[in-house]
Amino acid sequence: MTAVRMIVCCKQVPDPEAPPESFRINPELNRIVLPPGVSAVIDPYAERALEAALRVKDDQGGTITVLSLGTNLLPDVVIKPLSMGADELILLDDEAFAGGDSWSTAYALSMAIKKVGDYDLIFCGRQASDWDAGQVGPGIAEMLGLPLVTIARKITVGNGKATVEKVTDDGYEVVEVSLPALVTVSNEVGEPRYPTIKGIMGARKKEPVIWKPDDIGAESSWIGAAGCRTKLLKLFQPVHEGKCEIIEGDSPGEAIANLVAKLKEARIV
Numbered sequence: 001m002t003a004v005r006m007i008v009c010c011k012q013v014p015d016p017e018a019p020p021e022s023f024r025i026n027p028e029l030n031r032i033v034l035p036p037g038v039s040a041v042i043d044p045y046a047e048r049a050l051e052a053a054l055r056v057k058d059d060q061g062g063t064i065t066v067l068s069l070g071t072n073l074l075p076d077v078v079i080k081p082l083s084m085g086a087d088e089l090i091l092l093d094d095e096a097f098a099g100g101d102s103w104s105t106a107y108a109l110s111m112a113i114k115k116v117g118d119y120d121l122i123f124c125g126r127q128a129s130d131w132d133a134g135q136v137g138p139g140i141a142e143m144l145g146l147p148l149v150t151i152a153r154k155i156t157v158g159n160g161k162a163t164v165e166k167v168t169d170d171g172y173e174v175v176e177v178s179l180p181a182l183v184t185v186s187n188e189v190g191e192p193r194y195p196t197i198k199g200i201m202g203a204r205k206k207e208p209v210i211w212k213p214d215d216i217g218a219e220s221s222w223i224g225a226a227g228c229r230t231k232l233l234k235l236f237q238p239v240h241e242g243k244c245e246i247i248e249g250d251s252p253g254e255a256i257a258n259l260v261a262k263l264k265e266a267r268i269v
Contacts, residue, residue: 004062004157006053007116008123009109009136010046010081012070015039016129023237030235040077044192045125047084049185051192052155053123054085060157063087065119067112069105071098075208082203083195089208090116096213099225106139108223111216113144121162122182126151134184141182149175153188 014023014034024033053064066081069092082089092112100108113122122144124137134150141148153172154165160179165172167186177183195203213223221227247262249255263269 004056004060004121005119006056006062006064006121006123007113007119008046008050008053008064008066008081008086009125009140010050010066010068010078011043011125011128011130012040012068012073012077013043013128013130015041016044025235025237027236030232032235040074042077042080043125043128043130045127045129045185045187047080047125047192048187048189049123049125050081050084050086052152052183052185052189053121054193056121056155056157057085062120065090065116067092067109067116069093069097069108069112071095078208079203079206080195082206083199084193085199089206091208091210092212092216093210094212095224096220096226097224099228100223101228101230102133102135102139103229104223104225104227106136106143107227108213108216108218109136110140110143111218112211113140115211115216120179121155121157122146122180124182124184126184126186137182137184144182147177147181148183149177149181150184151186152183153186155183155185 015038018038022035022038024035026033056062057064064086065088066086067090068078071093073091073093078091079089090112092108097108113119122140127134138148138150149164149166151167152164153167156163162177162179162181162183164175164177164183166175167188213220247255247259249258260269
């Protein structure tokens, strides 16, 4: 088979290792407020999607184009896929893409993939660590009319087909799909490789390609917040409260009796 042409969708997200209590909610805007000091990273699920593509490249040869959509994307963050071994980085970086949902994001990425042109495999993480929706990958496949395999742990390519080990509740099943196709990758694929010094230095010499909505022929009313097909009614942090009551008594036996009385009063026993 000729070299495999691959596209990997990588998202910049707040560091999921940041303490949950450091996040705050803006109730008026229904948005997460990031505190100072929380850095941005490439989504860990997307890194595993890239690792799956790199393994195909190691085995079959080929090229990997990385797509990343967002606003104010940080150069030191988004070039990481290049330092890991990807060949090209395309950024959809524009305010018009802000505030989108899974549908409008999948639409913008699918339009960018159409502009990229020829490809054999598209990889996405099984979900993104910020919203955990897991809808963008399947959405891209639907919009491009591609076969889809989700939650993959291993992908091999040959004879115009991909053989995918798909994770199930009981283990995994083996699925064969004709190319081109889209695969979402699970954690079970294994740890992504570390960038090498050579890779880091090479990545800094490559200039990312920047595409605006007009560059991909996107309908303005279908991208970002304008293109949302869902409405977030309320975003909130659950409040966990604990109450402690000391049951007293003149003797251990009396304390136990008082405890049983309290439990009966609360209809627990």
